[in-house]
Amino acid sequence: MKQKKLLEVYQNNSVKISVRREWCKSCGICIEFCPKDVLVPDDQQKPIPENIDACIKCGLCELRCPDFAITVEGVEEKDE
Amino acid sequence: MKTVINNYIREGMFPNIWCPGCGNGIVLGAIIRAIDDLNWDKDKIVAVSGIGCSSRITGYVDFCTMNTTHGRALPFATGIKMANPDLKVIVVMGDGDCSAIGGNHFIHAARRNIDLTAIIINNMIYGMTGGQYSPLTPTGKFGSTAPYGNIDQSFDLCELAIAAGASYVARGTVYNPRQSTSLIKNALDKKGFSVVEIISDCPVSYGKMNKMKSPVDMLKWIKDITVSKKVWEGLSPDEKKEKYAIGEFLSKDRPDYTELYEEIIKKAQERGGNK
Numbered sequence: 001m002k003q004k005k006l007l008e009v010y011q012n013n014s015v016k017i018s019v020r021r022e023w024c025k026s027c028g029i030c031i032e033f034c035p036k037d038v039l040v041p042d043d044q045q046k047p048i049p050e051n052i053d054a055c056i057k058c059g060l061c062e063l064r065c066p067d068f069a070i071t072v073e074g075v076e077e078k079d080e
Numbered sequence: 081m082k083t084v085i086n087n088y089i090r091e092g093m094f095p096n097i098w099c100p101g102c103g104n105g106i107v108l109g110a111i112i113r114a115i116d117d118l119n120w121d122k123d124k125i126v127a128v129s130g131i132g133c134s135s136r137i138t139g140y141v142d143f144c145t146m147n148t149t150h151g152r153a154l155p156f157a158t159g160i161k162m163a164n165p166d167l168k169v170i171v172v173m174g175d176g177d178c179s180a181i182g183g184n185h186f187i188h189a190a191r192r193n194i195d196l197t198a199i200i201i202n203n204m205i206y207g208m209t210g211g212q213y214s215p216l217t218p219t220g221k222f223g224s225t226a227p228y229g230n231i232d233q234s235f236d237l238c239e240l241a242i243a244a245g246a247s248y249v250a251r252g253t254v255y256n257p258r259q260s261t262s263l264i265k266n267a268l269d270k271k272g273f274s275v276v277e278i279i280s281d282c283p284v285s286y287g288k289m290n291k292m293k294s295p296v297d298m299l300k301w302i303k304d305i306t307v308s309k310k311v312w313e314g315l316s317p318d319e320k321k322e323k324y325a326i327g328e329f330l331s332k333d334r335p336d337y338t339e340l341y342e343e344i345i346k347k348a349q350e351r352g353g354n355k
Contacts (some may be wrong), residue, residue, distance in 0.1 A: 066096075
């Protein structure tokens with residue numbers, strides 16, 4: 001299995017979710033209280049935004065994380 | 081992943097020492113976001129704490145900080161404020177630290193209305209020392225020193241602060257981080273003694289003894305026991321026993337202690353005292 005990095009960044013064309021795995025303590029708060037069920041636990045109970053397209057950038061996971069281990073940033077759409 | 085948080089913490093101290101899911105980290109985030117909103121200079125802020133899990137907060141923030149003796153954070157903070165009234169002084173205490181060991185200091189700081197911001201992280205138990213019940217443990221709940229249930233009536237810290245004369249009193253929870261951030265921001269901005277009680281979770285000590293083993297269970301419980309101030313006013317006395325009101329309870333203007341002290345100095349000098 002592929003070893004996960006200390007900082008995993010997941011991105012689609014509107015949102016960037018970063019998980020700082022070395023600070024995360026697997027408490028599960030972000031996963032349980034995400035209003036859109038974006039996050040799912042991995043084998044270490046740390047969050048993976050499997051459903052990233054459903055993210056509405058409310059930022060509640062970031063605000064409720066006791067360890068500052070997850071951040072949600074909007075991605076500015078580039079004009080083409 | 082640089083956020084506002086990174087500008088105000090001592091990153092080398094992380095990951096923090098708290099247990100998984102501990103509310104202290106959520107409160108720390110709320111305090112930092114409130115300070116960032118106010119755009120204060122880091123070097124003009126002093127964070128003071130006593131003893132307990134919550135008091136570790138001063139080790140993580142990149143302000144001027146002071147970790148003092150048990151329950152005595154407010155007296156130390158009073159000294160700092162009197163010596164240099166230009167500093168913004170924030171006092172972070174736990175429920176035991178504030179209401180038991182430092183109970184007397186708390187009411188007298190409120191009585192004097194000295195310009196401090198007291199943030200009380202209320203996890204309803206002595207978490208660090210193994211789960212002894214505190215003056216804020218609700219009646220009937222369990223602790224390591226109350227294995228058959230707590231028979232004491234708990235303090236309502238907000239009402240206590242209002243009665244003692246504080247200028248700003250509010251209560252938030254770790255389940256509502258956005259509201260807590262704005263309450264802390266208002267409190268920091270207010271001249272006079274400001275009190276913000278944040279209801280927090282302790283899954284390891286409180287949760288374990290009260291059938292809530294995970295941080296998620298505890299946050300759900302906090303959500304269930306809290307109602308907004310408006311809803312609270314419509315509840316019957318029996319219903320009120322089980323619930324906590326959250327929101328802003330008081331915001332009034334009263335001359336603060338440092339202002340009055342300045343005036344006394346002026347008066348004494350006019351009468352020919354030492355200049």
